[in-house]
Amino acid sequence: MERREFLKMSAAMSAAAAVTGCSSESAQTTPPVTVPVEEKLNWSACLVNCGSNCPVKVYSRDGIITRIETDYAVEDDYGNHQVRACLRGRSLRKRVYAPDRLKYPMKRVGPRGSGQFERISWDEALNTVASELGRLRGQYGPECTHFTYHSGAYYSFAGFNCLARLMNITGGALGAYGDYSWAQLYQAANYTYGDANHGWLGSSNAEMRKSDLVLLIGHNPAEMRMSGSGESYDYLNIIQDKQKQRAQDGTQFKTIIIDPRYTDSALGKEDQWIPVRPGTDAALMEALAFELITNNWIDQSFLNSHCLGFDEHTLPAGQDYDATYKSYILDNTQPGSLTAGSNAKTPEWASAICGVPADDIRQLAKDLADATTPFVHIAASLNRQAAGENNIRACYMLPILLGQVGLPGTNNGAMCSGASLPIATMPTRGDLNTVDKSISFFTFTQAIEDGENMTVLRDGVKLPADQLDANGDGKLGVNIKAIVNYAGNALINQHADTKKTEALLKDESKCEFIVVIDNWMTPSAEFADILLPDINWLETKDDLINQSYAAGDTATLVQMSSSLEPMFECRDAYDIALGIAEIWGVAGQFTEGKTKQQWRDELYAVAKNATPELPSKEEMKTQGIFRKYLPNGSYVVLEDFRKDPVANPLKTPSGKIEIYSDRLATLGSKWELKEGDVISALPKYVPTWDGYESLDTPEEREKAAKYPLQMHGYHTKGRAHSSYHNVPWLREAVEDAVWMNPIDAQERGLSSGDTVQVFNDRGTIELPVKVTPRIMPGVTALGQGAWFKGAGKNIDKGGCLNTLTSQRPTPISKGNGQHTIRVQINKA
Structure with missing residues (x-):
């Protein structure tokens, strides 16, 4: 400073x-x-990727923040409750004035990743960016340019959309599909329900009130969704009300949580905690299916009328009975028979894999069958496994077999839909993008290394039809030569196998130019060639943002204003993009002749038109927040389809829920898969690389013996992904320590607080250990998102989980299996 x-x-x-x-x-x-000096009050918001975008009240004097508060304008009565920011949002003053705040444009003067930079002017910075991007795009085509995954700033106006708009106006960039959160889930939903929405977003949280059994499979709202308008608050109020009702009049209600850890969402709020080994959920689901089928606890009528591929009554065209789900689960090829074969998916079979006692599996199946309205919620964490697509599809089978889909008080397994009020965002002009090629978000490092040889059938590249051969294959044909990393830390920290990525990015002959636009010197920023300092949320006048994608049952709009001027020489993404546009001679196309304020006024007007009761902009500057509880009423997913599947077909080829997917059968036969990868027409548990059940190869067996512990990543209260890690308050409040069961700790002579090294063939991290019975034996857990401090070193003492994770993509989505990890732990 x-x-x-x-x-x-x-x-x-x-x-x-x-x-x-x-x-x-x-x-x-x-x-x-x-x-x-009178304090000024401005409303703003926390725009980090937790899914809520909570409001904050920013008090300042003379342009300096004095304190941060949150919403307490109304009595805290659920349904019209306060939308309180969590500990992260309340720490924003520390984040704004963090010592590692980026202040000026800088250029790299040492090797990539060394963190050596010198200050330059904005003119030099923008001219360098324009020159290098122009040179590379001219030489290799606009598809050589790529935006890495970004979710650190959810602006409606002066954010990423401005940069995408600039690129599209000048030819576009290489696209990416999927994301680190839900890539495998999207595909599981697509092949089961016909589109991602019906498997990603399920019933409203409010439907839990009508349920008599809530089953959370890995879902942990108390740590994931802490906002006062978020799912944690919904869940807490609903569960407590249901438990009170049960105590008063004996109403049947039960909450069951399946998770390797005893999470904060449990802590006495649950009736049963069932620990399960990471990546083995599909085996548990198949054993539950065995119990439901053999005890005739299934809804045969629903399966006959709404589903494809369960048994002889719902056979896919051209398939025999042995292709059905029932035949697979029972290991029986005789239609109508309930006799179990030697490879039947019994509770005893599953118990040896998932670690859940067989009797507990049988009791859970009975509890589900006895419930009149079971509400099943599957966490996204299950999809971030080596066989994540199959994990999710297997879990979908519970409500499907029970016929508990599309009815009040039920859910199809998807994450709950949040209430939402629409806003407008800066148009990106995607219609001008000339690049019609895309890759999985997770394969960008592969595209740097060998993008020109990446193919459709092996690597999941998406190409236009006229670039495919007779077999439906084709090559990407270009390597990524330039990266724009905006408000994201996935360039290295949130991507897998950080040491491998570090080595790749250091080679300047591969990716020739990297520009990073951010607020802080993140691990990803250290790999920039040019660093551009963005303004932060509390300095923006973005006008209006909504509650994002996971706010729960309360929809909110928040007015963002500021009495703070951008600190130092920071500029927002609009001004950065405009500066480059002026150099490239496309400023007129970029601005369309409008000022920034005219853009903001126009976007506000769109939101006001969509929600007429929204106050004027001037009123909102004082009011700060506009809220509506369940603005469209409670939502039951697939309700219309349940009522009339003929009139309201799904978007699957059959129009039904596809237990058997002919599309997946085709992919499995055509795609080039690595050894151990499986694409199956039916949802099936399969052993995986680095899984509890290792693949039956000498290499994998040796790895399993060398690294006997499973590592499980989770989200901590102190960070949203890697955001907020540079706030000391939060690192003190939420310790970064690896969880270990006392049995495993005793074997290694470890006690809580000991410094340990966690390692595998990919790398080593060093951090404290937390010995606790809140995690099952054989499994360890670490909060993801800690900042990588291993560049140029043998040991990462920052505790970044991705030092240990694999870049091997999952079979269908080519997504991230970053929760499939084997490690060993020793005292440092």
Whole structure:
């Protein structure tokens, strides 16, 4: 920080202290007469990728933040409750004034990843970016340019859309499909329900009130969705109300949580915790299916009328009975018979794999069958496994077999739909994008290394039909030569196998130019050639944002304004993109002749038209937040389809729920798969690389013996992915330590607080251990998102989980199996 900025901040802090009666002077010294400066209040929001975008009240004096508060404008009565930011949002002042805040444009002066930069002017920075991007795009085509995954700033106006707009105006860039959160889930939903929405977004949280059994498979809203308008608050209120009702009148209700860890979503709020080994959920689901089928607890009528591929009554065209789900589960090829074969998916078979006692599996099946309205919620964490697509499809089978789909109080297994109020965002002009090629988000490092040889059938490349051969195959034909990394830390920190990525990015002959636009010196920023300092959320005048994608049953709109000017030489993404557009001669196309304020006014008007009761912009600057509980009522997923599957068919080829997918059968026969990868027409448990059941190869058996512990990644309260890691308050409140069961710790002579090394063939991290019975034996767990501190070193002492994870993509989505990890742990 420059001296003048520091003095300005110090003066403001002194004024604030004087107003509250505090002074650094001794008691004998007469304090100077100070004229109090009135605090200004501006509403803003936390725009991090937790799914909620909570409002915050920013108090400032003389352009310096003095304190952060959150919403407490109404009585906290559920349904019209306060939308309170969690501990992360309340720490925003520390984040804005973090010591590693990027202040000026900089260029790299040392090797990539060394963190060596020197300050340059904006003119030099923008001219360098325009020149290098122009040179590479001219030489290799616009498809050589790629945006890495980004989710650190969900602006409606002056954010990523401005950069995408610039690229599209000038030819576009290489696209990406999927994301680190739900790539495999999207595909599981697509092949089961016909589109991603019906498997990604399920019934409203409010439908739990009508349920008599809530089953959370890996779902952990207490740590994932902490916002006052979010799923955690919905879940807590609903569960507590149901438990009170049960205590008062004996109403039947039960909450069951399946998870390797005893999470904060349990902690006495659950009736049963069932620990399961990571990546083996599909085996557990198949054993539950065995119990449901053999005890005739299935809804045969629903399966006959709404589903394809369960038994002889729902055979896919051209298939025999042995292709059905019932035949597979029972290992019996005789239609109508319930006799179990030697390879039947019995509770005893599953118990040996997933670690759940067979009797517990039988009891869970009976509980599900006895429930009149079971509500099944599958977490996205299950899809981030080596066979994530099959994990999710296998879990979908519970409500499908029970026929508990499309009815009040039920869910089809998907994550709950959140209430939403629409807003408009900066148009990206995707219609001008000339690049019609895309890759999986997770394969960008492969595309740097060997993109020109990546294919459709082996690597999941998407190409236009006229670029495919007679077999439906084709090559990407270009390597990624330039990367724009905006408000994201997936360039290295959130991507898998950080040491492998580090080595790749250091080779400047491969990716020749990297520009990073961010607020802080993140691990990804250290690999930039040019660093551009973005403004932060509390300095923006973005006007209006909504509650994002996972806010729960309360829809909100938040007015974002600021009395803070951008610190140092920071600029927002609109001004950065406009500066490059001017150099490239396309400023007129970029602005369309509008000022920034005209753009913002136009976007606000669209939102006002969609929600007429939304106050005016001037009113919202004072009110700050507009909220509506269940604005469209409670939602039951697939309700219309359940009522009339003929009139309301799904988007699957058959129009029904496809237990058997002919499309997947075709992919499995055509695609080039690595050894151990399986694409099956039916949802099936399969052993995987680095899984509890290793693949039957010498290499995998050796790896399993060398690294006997399964590592499970999870989201902590102190971060949203890697965002907020640079706030010391949060690192103190939520310790980064690897969880270990006392049995495993005793074998290694470890106690809580010991420094340990967690390692496998990909790398080593060093951090404390937390010994706790809240995790099952044989499994360890670590909060993901800690910042990588291993560049150029043998040991990452930052504790970044991705030092240990694999870049091997999953079979169907080519997504990230980053929760499939084997490790060993020793005392450091």
